[in-house]
Amino acid sequence: MATEGHRRRVFEGSLEQLAAIRTFVNEAVSELGGGEEDKFACELACDEAAANIYNHAFQGARGKVSVELWREGKMLVVQLNYQGRAFDPSRVPEPDLEAPLDERPSGGLGMYFMRQLMSQVDFDFDALEGNCLTMRRALAA
Amino acid sequence: MEITVSQEQARVPVTVVALSGNLDSASAPAVQKRVEELIAGGAPDILLDLRAVPYMSSAGLRALTQIYNHLRGGEDLHAVSAGVSAGTYHSPHLKLLGPRPRVMDTLRMSGFDMFLDIHAHLKDALAAF
Numbered sequence: 001m002a003t004e005g006h007r008r009r010v011f012e013g014s015l016e017q018l019a020a021i022r023t024f025v026n027e028a029v030s031e032l033g034g035g036e037e038d039k040f041a042c043e044l045a046c047d048e049a050a051a052n053i054y055n056h057a058f059q060g061a062r063g064k065v066s067v068e069l070w071r072e073g074k075m076l077v078v079q080l081n082y083q084g085r086a087f088d089p090s091r092v093p094e095p096d097l098e099a100p101l102d103e104r105p106s107g108g109l110g111m112y113f114m115r116q117l118m119s120q121v122d123f124d125f126d127a128l129e130g131n132c133l134t135m136r137r138a139l140a141a
Numbered sequence: 142m143e144i145t146v147s148q149e150q151a152r153v154p155v156t157v158v159a160l161s162g163n164l165d166s167a168s169a170p171a172v173q174k175r176v177e178e179l180i181a182g183g184a185p186d187i188l189l190d191l192r193a194v195p196y197m198s199s200a201g202l203r204a205l206t207q208i209y210n211h212l213r214g215g216e217d218l219h220a221v222s223a224g225v226s227a228g229t230y231h232s233p234h235l236k237l238l239g240p241r242p243r244v245m246d247t248l249r250m251s252g253f254d255m256f257l258d259i260h261a262h263l264k265d266a267l268a269a270f
Contacts, residue, residue: 015167022163022196040243047198051166109199109251116250 001072005032008068014061015054021067022047025078028069034076037140041117042069042078048110049080049133052092057084057131075119076137083130088123142168144175149188151267157238159190164201164244173204180211185234186270187212190263192239197247205253209235231258231269238266 007028011017025046029039050065057063066081094115095108114121118135125131142162149155156179162168176187187208191197212234213221224230236258240248248254260266 015165018165018167019163040246043196044198044247047165051198051200055166109202113199113247113250 001075003070003072003077006068006070007031008066010064010066011050012062012064014058014063015051017054017065018047018050021050021065024067025069029076032069032071032076033139035140038076038137041137042076042135045114045117045135045137046078046080048113049135052110053080053082053084053087053131053133057082057087059085072136074139076139078118078135078137080133081130086125086131088125088131088133091123142171144172146175146179149267151186151270153186153270155186155188155267155270156184157188157190159193161193164191164194164197164204166198166200169198169200169204172201173207176204176208177211180208185212185214187234188236188238188266188270190238191241191244194244195241197240197244199247199251202247202251202253205235205257209257225255228255230256232256233258233270236260236266236269238263 009024011021022043025043026039029042034042046067053065054063063082063084068079070077092108092111094112114135118137120136122134123132142160142164145159147157147159149157158176158179160172164172179187209232214234221230238260240259248257248259258269260269
């Protein structure tokens with residue numbers, strides 16, 4: 001599948017970078033032909049992924065996250081590359097949304113949103129290249 | 142994130158916590174801490190004003206969960222579950238005011254709208270306490 005329209009930016013810091021990451025993703029999705037639903041989905045999914053990375057892979061310390069977006073036909077691809085502790089957000093168990101609020105675990109909602117909003121979520125780890133989280137979303141009609 | 146606290150008199154005194162800004166992993170801990178301080182200081186009924194919150198991630202929902210649990214008090218869990226299933230439960234001590242469409246999407250996607258009492262207008266929200 002041919003890819004097109006690559007947009008990439010590196011964000012260095014911690015959770016205070018989330019707003020800048022959301023703005024970058026929002027603008028990139030728009031430039032790549034996505035509509036309002038696509039912008040919201042990619043923005044929230046990317047925010048949740050980056051928050052998990054800052055909290056778990058960097059464990060609260062500062063770190064670098066590369067965010068890259070491109071098109072593959074009718075598919076939008078969002079990829080996050082980062083060093084740090086190997087952390088696969090897709091292995092975080094999803095919460096039981098039928099359970100009463102006081103019985104719900106505090107984590108897992110972010111991953112639930114990523115899976116709900118994106119068509120596919122994949123994780124790779126390479127000892128040299130580091131962590132790579134790739135999310136694909138079929139563009140809304 | 143700006144947090145503004147005021148008091149309103151409904152059938153009971155209500156503490157109104159107005160938030161302004163995005164509710165994400167960077168800002169949610171401070172909001173949770175501030176509201177927990179208010180609860181510890183004797184505020185049993187809280188209205189969270191979300192009218193100036195354009196965006197909320199799961200971190201905001203985690204803060205809402207903690208605040209809800211602090212305020213739940215002696216509610217009978219079986220009665221809560223039955224009320225949620227029947228669609229008749231309205232969180233008695235924590236209510237939300239005016240979530241914007243994207244914030245409402247997040248509340249619906251997570252099922253939080255089934256637990257939390259949500260109102261579009263201040264007058265209605267206060268009357269619900």
